[in-house]
Amino acid sequence: MIRFEQVTKRFADGTTAVDALDLEIADGETVMLVGPSGCGKTTTLRLINRLEEATEGRVLVDGQDVSQVDPTRLRRGIGYVIQHAGLFPHRRIDGNIATVPRLLGWARGEIAPRVDAMLETVGLDRAVAQRFPHQLSGGQQQRVGVARALAGEPPVLLMDEPFAAVDPIVRARLQQEFLDLKKQVRKTIVFVTHDVDEAIKLGDKIAILKEGGRLAQYGRPVDILARPAGRFVADFVGRERTLKRLALMTADSLDVTAGNPVDPDADAAVVEAAAEEAGQPWVPVVGADRRFLGWCDSRQLVNGHTARQIVGGPEIATVGPGDTLRTALDAALSAESRSVVRVDAAGNYLGVITLDRIAEAGLWS
Numbered sequence: 001m002i003r004f005e006q007v008t009k010r011f012a013d014g015t016t017a018v019d020a021l022d023l024e025i026a027d028g029e030t031v032m033l034v035g036p037s038g039c040g041k042t043t044t045l046r047l048i049n050r051l052e053e054a055t056e057g058r059v060l061v062d063g064q065d066v067s068q069v070d071p072t073r074l075r076r077g078i079g080y081v082i083q084h085a086g087l088f089p090h091r092r093i094d095g096n097i098a099t100v101p102r103l104l105g106w107a108r109g110e111i112a113p114r115v116d117a118m119l120e121t122v123g124l125d126r127a128v129a130q131r132f133p134h135q136l137s138g139g140q141q142q143r144v145g146v147a148r149a150l151a152g153e154p155p156v157l158l159m160d161e162p163f164a165a166v167d168p169i170v171r172a173r174l175q176q177e178f179l180d181l182k183k184q185v186r187k188t189i190v191f192v193t194h195d196v197d198e199a200i201k202l203g204d205k206i207a208i209l210k211e212g213g214r215l216a217q218y219g220r221p222v223d224i225l226a227r228p229a230g231r232f233v234a235d236f237v238g239r240e241r242t243l244k245r246l247a248l249m250t251a252d253s254l255d256v257t258a259g260n261p262v263d264p265d266a267d268a269a270v271v272e273a274a275a276e277e278a279g280q281p282w283v284p285v286v287g288a289d290r291r292f293l294g295w296c297d298s299r300q301l302v303n304g305h306t307a308r309q310i311v312g313g314p315e316i317a318t319v320g321p322g323d324t325l326r327t328a329l330d331a332a333l334s335a336e337s338r339s340v341v342r343v344d345a346a347g348n349y350l351g352v353i354t355l356d357r358i359a360e361a362g363l364w365s
């Protein structure tokens with residue numbers, strides 16, 4: 001666990017970069033430090049590995065006050081990734097990745113397999129091991145930076161705007177890889193970014209800092225988006241916060257309504273009765289095998305027809321496991337029924353989620 005206790009950092013010229021910060025980061029959690037330029041994000045991060053020393057208060061890593069730990073020893077247990085990767089230009093990639101294991105005195109026979117494993121973890125081909133940093137693209141260098149930081153198996157990883165210097169496409173890919181990596185390695189990660197969308201996407205929690213190094217809000221992205229603590233945070237997370245919040249929630253998190261499904265062989269009278277009970281003209285049609293076949297518009301059915309005369313195929317307006325409420329919203333908005341059907345992994349009908357229910361979830365819950 002990492003803990004800031006009333007930490008203040010004042011520089012010699014009188015600038016207060018961090019002001020009375022209290023923050024607790026649990027083991028295995030990814031916490032994003034986000035805020036406008038100059039609000040003290042980098043300084044906060046560097047207080048953890050003692051690249052900066054606190055003026056007041058204490059920073060604890062695993063219960064130990066970092067000011068009492070030898071900085072070199074401390075840093076070997078804390079991976080550090082910075083913008084532009086910060087690789088040693090005259091060392092080959094394998095040499096860069098092996099830096100910390102070598103300093104830790106690992107045996108030669110242990111280091112080479114570790115370098116290979118790290119390259120694989122960050123999705124790089126082994127062929128790059130013999131190249132120099134300048135022979136790699138920006139995105140590849142950034143991956144090497146992460147591999148190097150992880151090589152010594154540190155329990156803590158600090159990342160300072162690691163994806164800021166690459167183009168948006170590479171950045172999106174690195175972000176996705178980061179999410180995959182996070183599941184694999186279970187580190188405690190503190191990540192600095194000025195991009196609130198990156199913070200929302202990657203963080204288990206977000207600490208929003210404001211000018212003068214003051215903590216404006218700390219919490220899970222879904223909670224901050226639902227209840228920003230004041231004007232500054234609301235402005236900072238942006239106007240689309242309901243949509244951003246829906247993108248973080250899965251459709252499984254909402255209860256479905258039964259939706260009065262009818263059999264494909266149901267006649268007009270049965271469909272009309274189901275529609276009346278549901279309070280809307282659209283009725284889901286579900287086969288005997290529980291598969292959702294589509295929506296039936298009760299108003300279009302005349303005597304002699306069955307629900308098989310379906311308007312709109314099953315591909316529209318369904319959401320499955322893991323789909324977000326943002327996807328559900330898009331589906332419901334484009335469906336005439338203004339609803340979306342929830343199905344399980346096998347495509348079996350589970351029930352209906354209405355547009356109103358989705359909107360409500362985006363705002364509250």
Ligand SMILES: Nc1ncnc2c1ncn2[C@@H]1O[C@H](COP(=O)(O)OP(=O)(O)OP(=O)(O)O)[C@@H](O)[C@H]1O
Pocket residue numbers: 011012013015016017035036037038039040041042043044194
């Ligand atoms: N060595 C230093 N001496 C004096 N002031 C400093 C020093 N380092 C940082 N500062 C000041 O401390 C404040 C916080 O800086 P810091 O780099 O932590 O902010 P940041 O939020 O990471 O900014 P950015 O997003 O622009 O990188 C700024 O006002 C900065 O100018």
